[in-house]
Amino acid sequence: MTDIPKALTHPLTHLVNLEQPLNIEQYQAQGGYQGASKALHDYSPKQVLDLISESNLKGRGGAGFPTGMKWSCVPMFSEDDENAPEFKYLVCNADEMEPGTFKDRMLLEGVPHQLIEAMIISAYTIGANRAYIFIRGEYHLAAERLQTAIDEAYKASWLGDKIQGTQFKLELYVHSSAGRYICGEETALINALEGKRATPRAKPPFPQVSGLFGKPTIVNNVETLSNIPHILKNGANWFKELSPNSDAGTKIYGASGRVKNAGLWELPMGATIREVLYQHAGGLQDGLALKGLLPGGASTDFLLPEHLDTPMDFDSIGKAGSRLGTGGLIILDDHNCPVAMVLNLLKFFAQESCGWCTPCRDGTPWVVEVLTRIEKGQGTLADLDTLNDLCDFMWLGKTHCALAPGAVEPLKSALRYFHDDFEQHIEKKCCPYAKGH
C-alpha cells in the first residue's frame, strides 16, 4: 500500500500547505492544471459531464445531491442559438458557517489553485463564462490567498479570454460576504450576490434554470468542486474505487469537542465513526466518556455510542437515523449537559433564521424560550410536549428552506435519546451537570 502516491489516495489534501500555499508554478510542477488542460483540449463539455456523472460524485455541501445530475439540468445551447442567454454562472459556495464545520477553510487557505482549476473545468462543462467564489466575511486569509492565486491564473492564461489558446473564456471573482448563515443556502446566496437581502427564494424555478440575475446558475460546495480536477486526471473508476464499499471518493472528516486530537482527515468515503473518533481524533480527553455525537455539523440528528461502527457515507448515516451533512463530528462528552448543548444549537438557528416563514421565525425562538426554562430548572413535563409539537411545526415541507428542519434534527433526536436528562432537569429543578451538583 505504501508505494501508492499520496496524490492518488489523498487527492484533495495532498497539496495542502497552510503556512504558504503553492504558487501557480509550484502547483503545476505537482501536476496541477493537468485536469483542466485535459478537459479544455481533449474533452467536449458533454464528455466532461458524462465523466462526472459516471464518477458518482455527490455534493459535499450537506445534501449529497449527485453533481452530474445537477449539472445536467443546465440548459445547453449551440454557439449560434438565438435563445442562448448572454451568461451562465458558476458559483462556489464557500460560506461555511455550519457550526462544527471547518473543512472548506483548509482547502481555501491551503490549496487555492485546486479550487480555481476545478472552477475552470466546471464552468467549461456547463458553459459558464462568469464565476464567483462566495466566501464568508470572516475568512479574510482565505479570501486574500484566493485573490493572489486568481491573479496568477489570469497572468498564466488560465483565466480571462482564450484560455490556453482555446475558445473558452472565464472571468472569476471573489465575493466576500458579511456574516449570515443563511447566505450558505444556495438561493439566499444568489440573492446576496445580487445585492439583495439574503432570504432564500421559493423553488421552482431552480437555479440551474433561473438563478443569478435570472440566468442558469450552478452552486457547488468547495469540497465538491475540489474533486473535479482529480476525476479528470485519474478517471471515474479510480474515483469510485477509492472507497470500494461505499459512496465514491474520499471525504474530509472532522472532529471537535472535548477529544484528544481534534482536526481534519481525508479518508476514503465510508470510514466509520469509530475510526474517525478513536483512530484519528484520539478518543475523548482523559476522564470523559462519549455520550453522543452529531455526525455532520449542527443541523444533523444526534447519534449514540451504539452507532460507532456506522460508515460515514450518505446512505449508512441515513439508515442510522441522521445525515452525513458536512462530515464534521461534534462530540458530546458525559460532563457536558445535553440540554445546554441543544439550547446552544437552537439559539444559533433562532438568531440565523431569516424570518420569512412563520414556523421558523416564531418556532425557533419559542424552542429557545422553553429550553432555557428547562435548563434553568424551571421547566415542566408539559414543556416536553410543546417541544415535540414544535418539531412537527418546523419539519420538512412546512418552510421555504432547510434551516428550520435542520434545527429540528438535533432537537428531536435529543428529546428521544436524552429523555432522562430532560426529565431530571425538570424533577430536580436544576441542571444536574452544573458545578456543585
Place this chain on the structure above:
Amino acid sequence: MDIIKTTTIDFSHYLTEQEISAIEHEASIMEYREAAGIEALKIIQEHRGWVSDDSLYAIADLLQMPSAQLEEVATFYNLIYRQKVGQYVIHLCDSISCHLQGYDEILAAIKAHLNIDYGQTTNDGVFTLLSNVCLGGCDKAPTMMIAKQHYQQLTPESAIDILTTLKEKAVTAKTKKTKGSNAND
C-alpha cells in the same frame, strides 16, 4: 407633493475619491450597480469604522438605489456595524464546539476585564464586544476574531493577554496621533 420626507446625501460631497473609486470598481464587475451594495458598505466601514445613516444615504445615491433597500441589506449582516463601535471589535465565537470547550469562562473573563456586556463599548472607546457564529476554528476552540485576526485555543488568561496587547497598541497609536497633531498646531 412629497408626503414622506426622504433624506439623500450627495455622494460626491460626502464620499472620498478613494472610496468612490473602490465602490465603482465593485459595481463594474456586477450585472447592475445595486448588486455592489454590500461591497460598498464594507468599503465605507473599512475607511470609517462603521456605517452611519449619512454614509448609507451617500452610498445609495452613488449606486442609484433606494436607501431603504440598502438599509435592508445593511441590517441583515452582523459584520456591518450600523452603530459606532470601538477601535477593536471583539467577535467571540458562541457556537457549539466552543460552547463545549470552555466558551463560558472566556466570556466571563472578557466581560469582567472590560466591564462591558455584549453589544457595549468600553468607556475609552477601544473595545466593543460582539458574539459571532462558528468561526471555522472548531478544532482549536474556543476562538475569537479581532480586526481580521483569528485567535484560537483561548484560555481566560490568553484572552486577557491579547486584549492587553491590543489596548497598549491603541494607546501608543493615540499618543503618536496627539503628538503629531500638536506638531502641526
